[in-house]
Amino acid sequence: MTPQERIAELTDRLNYYNHQYYQNSVSEVDDFTFDKLLAELAGLEAQHPEFRKPDSPTARVGGTVSKEFQTVYHRFPMLSLGNTYSEEDLVEFDNRVRKGLNGQEFEYICELKFDGVALSMTYENGVLVQGATRGDGVRGDDITNNIRTIRTVPLRVHREGIPALFEVRGEGFLPLAEFERINKEREDIGEALLANPRNAASGTFKQQDSAAVAKRRLDCYLYSFLSEPEIFQTHEESLVALKNWGFNVSQTWQKCATIKDVMLYISEWETKRFDLPLGTDGIVIKVNRYDQQRELGYTAKSPRWAIAFKYKALAASTTLNGINYQVGRTGAVTPVAMLTPVLLAGTIVKRASLHNANEIERLGVQLHDTVFVEKGGEIIPKITGVDLGKRTGQSQPIIYPTTCPACGTPLIRKEGEAHFYCPNERGCPPQRQARFEHFIQRRAMNIESLGEGKIELLIDRGLVQTPADLYSLTSAELLGIEKVFEDEETGKRRVVSFREKTVENILTAIERSKAQPFKNVLFALGIRYVGGTTAEKLADYFGSMDAIMNASQEALLAVPDTGPRIAESVVAWFADPLNQDFVEGLRSAGLQFVGERKVVEPEGDTLAGKTFLYTGTFANFSREELEARIAANGGKLLSGISKKLNYLIVGENAGPSKVEKAQKLNVSMISEDEFLAMLDV
Numbered sequence: 001m002t003p004q005e006r007i008a009e010l011t012d013r014l015n016y017y018n019h020q021y022y023q024n025s026v027s028e029v030d031d032f033t034f035d036k037l038l039a040e041l042a043g044l045e046a047q048h049p050e051f052r053k054p055d056s057p058t059a060r061v062g063g064t065v066s067k068e069f070q071t072v073y074h075r076f077p078m079l080s081l082g083n084t085y086s087e088e089d090l091v092e093f094d095n096r097v098r099k100g101l102n103g104q105e106f107e108y109i110c111e112l113k114f115d116g117v118a119l120s121m122t123y124e125n126g127v128l129v130q131g132a133t134r135g136d137g138v139r140g141d142d143i144t145n146n147i148r149t150i151r152t153v154p155l156r157v158h159r160e161g162i163p164a165l166f167e168v169r170g171e172g173f174l175p176l177a178e179f180e181r182i183n184k185e186r187e188d189i190g191e192a193l194l195a196n197p198r199n200a201a202s203g204t205f206k207q208q209d210s211a212a213v214a215k216r217r218l219d220c221y222l223y224s225f226l227s228e229p230e231i232f233q234t235h236e237e238s239l240v241a242l243k244n245w246g247f248n249v250s251q252t253w254q255k256c257a258t259i260k261d262v263m264l265y266i267s268e269w270e271t272k273r274f275d276l277p278l279g280t281d282g283i284v285i286k287v288n289r290y291d292q293q294r295e296l297g298y299t300a301k302s303p304r305w306a307i308a309f310k311y312k313a314l315a316a317s318t319t320l321n322g323i324n325y326q327v328g329r330t331g332a333v334t335p336v337a338m339l340t341p342v343l344l345a346g347t348i349v350k351r352a353s354l355h356n357a358n359e360i361e362r363l364g365v366q367l368h369d370t371v372f373v374e375k376g377g378e379i380i381p382k383i384t385g386v387d388l389g390k391r392t393g394q395s396q397p398i399i400y401p402t403t404c405p406a407c408g409t410p411l412i413r414k415e416g417e418a419h420f421y422c423p424n425e426r427g428c429p430p431q432r433q434a435r436f437e438h439f440i441q442r443r444a445m446n447i448e449s450l451g452e453g454k455i456e457l458l459i460d461r462g463l464v465q466t467p468a469d470l471y472s473l474t475s476a477e478l479l480g481i482e483k484v485f486e487d488e489e490t491g492k493r494r495v496v497s498f499r500e501k502t503v504e505n506i507l508t509a510i511e512r513s514k515a516q517p518f519k520n521v522l523f524a525l526g527i528r529y530v531g532g533t534t535a536e537k538l539a540d541y542f543g544s545m546d547a548i549m550n551a552s553q554e555a556l557l558a559v560p561d562t563g564p565r566i567a568e569s570v571v572a573w574f575a576d577p578l579n580q581d582f583v584e585g586l587r588s589a590g591l592q593f594v595g596e597r598k599v600v601e602p603e604g605d606t607l608a609g610k611t612f613l614y615t616g617t618f619a620n621f622s623r624e625e626l627e628a629r630i631a632a633n634g635g636k637l638l639s640g641i642s643k644k645l646n647y648l649i650v651g652e653n654a655g656p657s658k659v660e661k662a663q664k665l666n667v668s669m670i671s672e673d674e675f676l677a678m679l680d681v
C-alpha cells in the first residue's frame with residue numbers, strides 16, 4: 001500500500017470510528033487502537049502533506065451536531081486535547097512549553113481525565129440558561145433539559161463577584177455505581193447490557209425524553225470557567241472559585257512545579273483512580289497561568305498549553321481454569337471465566353466476564369490458555385485476549401454446552417440474540433429462584449427479609465412453587481426449618497434457620513406487601529423487558545391489571561415509549577395459562593390490581609397508527625385529559641419531536657423551540673380544534 005492509499009484508508013476508517021463513537025455512542029475499537037491509528041495518520045500526513053485529505057480527523061474535533069437537537073454556537077470554541085501514552089512525549093511537551101514561554105517560570109495543574117462527555121453550561125445573571133455538547137467544537141447540541149437533570153449542576157448561582165455572563169465546562173458522566181445498577185436492572189428484565197460507562201453516558205445525554213434521562217443519575221465534574229472579561233489569573237484560582245460557588249469540582253487536582261512532579265502524580269493515580277466513583281482514562285496537564293496559556297495558543301484541534309496522558313488499560317495475564325455457566329432469571333446463559341487468582345489494580349481477580357458464546361469464539365480462547373485480563377471503567381474485569389505463545393499441549397477447545405447446566409433442558413438461541421437460553425422457565429432451579437428474588441426486591445413487593453438463602457430453603461422444602469404461594473405460608477410451616485449452606489470456594493458454612501422472630505418478620509413483610517402499589521405488582525410479575533419504568537408507564541396508562549391483560553398489541557403500542565418488543569412480550573406473557581394462574585393467585589391473595597390513574601376507556605380507533613405531541617395549554621382539556629383522549633382513540637403519544645412524530649398539537653403559549661423544531665422536521669402542526677375534528681370522523 002502506498003502512503004497515499006494508507007492515508008486515504010486511515011482517514012475513512014477513523015472518520016467512521018468517530019461517527020460511531022460520537023453519534024451512536026459505540027466503540028468499535030478500544031481507545032488505544034484508535035489513538036495508535038490516529039498517530040500513524042498524523043505521522044504520514046507530516047511526511048506527505050500533499051496527500052492529506054480535507055476531512056482528515058487529525059485536524060478536527062471528532063464530533064458533530066445531530067438533527068434531533070437544536071444547534072447552538074459556542075461562545076468560545078470547545079477543543080480536544082493532544083494525547084500521549086508515553087512519558088518521553090511528556091518530557092517533549094514540557095520542552096515545547098518551556099521554549100514557547102521563552103524561559104519564563106511556569107507551573108502545571110494536573111487533573112484526572114474523566115471519561116465521559118464534554119459539556120458546556122452558560123449562566124446568565126446567575127441562572128443556567130443553556131447546556132450543550134461539544135459537537136464539532138464550534139457548534140454543539142442544545143441539551144439544556146438533559147443537563148438540568150444533573151443534581152450537582154446548580155440551576156442558579158448567586159454570589160458576589162460572579163460575572164453576569166459566564167460559561168463553565170466539565171465532563172458529564174455516569175457514576176460507576178449507577179452504571180452497575182442500570183445493568184443489573186437490564187439483566188433482570190432480559191435487556192442487552194450497556195457496554196461501558198462512557199458510551200452509556202453519551203447515549204443518555206442524547207436521549208430526547210429528559211424524564212428518562214433523569215432516571216439515570218448522571219453527574220458532572222467541572223474543570224473550566226470562561227468569561228469576558230477574564231476575572232481570574234490562573235486555572236487554579238478558577239477551580240477554587242468554582243468549588244466555592246457550589247459547582248462540583250473533583251478534589252483530585254494538584255499543582256505541580258515540574259514535569260517530575262507531574263510524573264509522580266501520574267504514578268500515584270495509576271491505581272488509585274480505581275477508587276474514584278467514575279471511570280478515568282488518564283490525566284490532563286495544563287499550564288496554570290492564563291496569560292501563559294494565551295502565549296502558547298492553539299492548534300486547529302487542541303490547546304498547546306495542555307496535554308492528556310492516557311493510561312494503558314491495566315492488564316495482567318493468568319490461566320483460564322474453567323468456565324462456569326450461570327443461568328439468569330430470563331434463562332440467559334452467561335459464561336464466567338474461572339481464573340488462577342491474579343493481582344490487578346490492587347484487587348485479586350478470580351473471575352472474568354466472557355459475555356456469551358460469540359465472545360469465546362471471537363477471542364479464540366481455549367481451556368488452560370494463558371489469557372489477558374483487563375480492568376477498564378467497569379468493575380468486573382474482562383478477558384481481552386489469549387497469549388498464544390504460551391499455549392501448551394494441555395489446552396482444550398471450549399465446548400459450549402447444548403443443554404442447560406442446571407436442569408439439562410436443550411438450550412435455544414433466538415434470532416439476533418447473542419445469548420443461549422434455557423427455555424424451561426418454570427422447572428429450571430436458578431430461573432425459579434431468580435424469579436422469587438425479583439419478586440421480593442424492594443422495587444417490587446419489598447419482602448427482602450426473605451433474602452439470603454431463605455427462598456432456596458422454601459423451594460427445597462416444597463413449600464412454594466410460585467411467588468403467589470408466599471401468601472399462604474403459615475408460621476407453623478415455617479418455624480424450625482433450617483439448612484446449612486456451604487460456600488464452594490471458601491468452604492465456609494452458613495446456617496439459615498427460621499426462628500420465631502424471623503418467621504414473624506417474614507410474615508409481617510408478606511402481609512405488608514399486599515399494599516404495594518399496582519405498578520410494583522406489575523413489575524414483580526417478571527415479564528421480560530418490563531422493568532420498573534415500563535411497569536410504571538403501563539400502570540399509569542391502563543390503570544388496572546385487567547386492562548393490561550386484555551390489551552392488544554396495538555393498544556400497548558399506544559403507551560408512550562412502548563415499542564413492539566415490549567408489546568409482544570406482554571401479550572405473550574399473559575397468553576400463557578400458567579402465568580394466568582399465577583396472576584389469579586396474586587389476585588386472590590389481595591394484591592393491588594388497580595392503580596391510581598383513571599382507566600382509559602377505549603373510544604375508537606380514529607387515531608390508530610398516528611403519533612402526537614402537544615405543547616402549550618388548551619381550552620377543552622387538561623394535559624391529562626388530552627393524553628387520555630389520544631390514547632382512548634388509538635393514538636400514540638411521543639415524548640419528543642422527531643421524524644417519527646405525525647402531529648404537534650399547538651395550544652396557547654406553545655413552546656417556541658418545539659414549534660421551531662417541528663417546522664424544521666416538517667411535522668404537521670394542528671390546533672386544538674383541528675384535533676377535535678380528527679376525533680369526530
Ligand SMILES: NC(=O)c1ccc[n+]([C@@H]2O[C@H](COP(=O)([O-])OP(=O)(O)OC[C@H]3O[C@@H](n4cnc5c(N)ncnc54)[C@H](O)[C@@H]3O)[C@@H](O)[C@H]2O)c1
Pocket residue numbers: 017018021022026027028029030031032034035061062079080081083111112113114115116117118119134170171223284308
Ligand atoms: N474507540 C473508538 O472508537 C473511539 C472513537 C473516537 C474517539 N475515541 C477516543 O476519544 C478520544 C478523542 O476524543 P476527544 O477529542 O474528546 O479527546 P479526549 O477525550 O482524548 O480529550 C478531550 C476531552 O477530555 C475531556 N476531559 C476529561 N477530563 C478533563 C479535564 N480534567 N480537563 C479537560 N478536559 C477533560 C474533555 O471532555 C475534553 O473534551 C480518542 O483519543 C480516543 O481515545 C475512541
Ligand SMILES: [Zn+2]
Pocket residue numbers: 327404405406407408409422423424428429
Ligand atoms: Zn435450565
